[in-house]
Amino acid sequence: MAWRSHGRTNADLVRNLETSENRIFTSPRVREAMLAVDRGDFTKIDPYQDSPQGIGCRATISAPHMHAAALEALSETIxxxxxxxxxxxxxxVGSGSGYLxxxxxVMAGPTSKVVGIEHIGQLVNDSLANLKKHHSDMLASGRLQIIEGDGRVGYPQLAPYDAIHVGAASPQMPTDLISQLKIGGRMVVPxxxxxxxxxxxxxxxxxxxATKTLMDVIYVPLTDKAAQMCR
Incomplete structure (x- = not known):
């Protein structure tokens, strides 16, 4: 099963996601990105266990197999x-810990513009601290930004996007986000x-x-800041 892909180190985890019977990803671009970004910088509890982990504020960092699946789905477009x-x-959208x-x-390269949007200020600050451990260069160059805001309406300032990832479950198809996709662009969303x-x-x-179902999932809901803090 997908959740058996855990390892003792980040390299173990990535290897198991790629080479075990699960074959969560096949793209070399995904492998390089996941090796370059150590999950241990983004969660203190069992970072290489293939399961979701709490990161505070009623939020989670998704299980590694879900992150790998999302990266695989977006790798061709990127x-x-x-x-x-x-x-x-x-x-x-819902950038949480900043890991994905x-x-x-990393996948999009040094001339890219990648924006994470998160509506909980504490998570924004935590994710910036996580990123500064080994990826402060991407923040300093502006290649990567973390924005505090309502991800349900996207971030039109930089639209249209080649790729959009949504890290929480939208109750219906998120039309505001679809409208920010470039022609030929791709989004993955629960x-x-x-x-x-x-x-x-x-x-x-x-x-x-065009839509395609990749798998059945269980995600926290994509909601507003007040609802998340009251759950």
Missing amino acids: GNAVKSGQECRVLD TACLA VGVAEQRFLQVDRINETDI
Whole structure:
């Protein structure tokens, strides 16, 4: 099962996610990103266990297999943007610990613009502290930003995006985020309430999208700041 991919070190974890019977990812771009970003910088409790971990403020860092699956789903789109020579733009909604935002920034390369948006100020501060341990260069260059705000409406200031990751379950298809996808761009997002599906959403043209169910999942809800703090 996917949650048996844990390891003793970050390298162990990444190797098991790639080479075990689960084969969570196959892209070399994903491997390089996950090796470059040590999960141990982003959670103090069992960082290499393949399970979600609490990070405070009723938030979690997703299990490594979910992060690997999200990176795998976005790797082709990000790779195409990088190969085109254009500035790759990526949005991470509900950026939490900052871990996946950092992985996305590594994948997207040094000329990219990657934004993590998180509505809990404490988590924003914590994620910046996490990133400064080994990735302060990405913050200093502006290649990676962490913004405090309502991720449900995205971050239109840098739209359109080549890739969007949503780290909490939207009760329905998030139309505001879809509108911020570039034509040819891709989003991965958990959708649903009692039953949730992890969806891949591709923008075909100005009016059409294509959706694909990647797996059934259980995520915390994508909600407002007050509701999260009161749960």
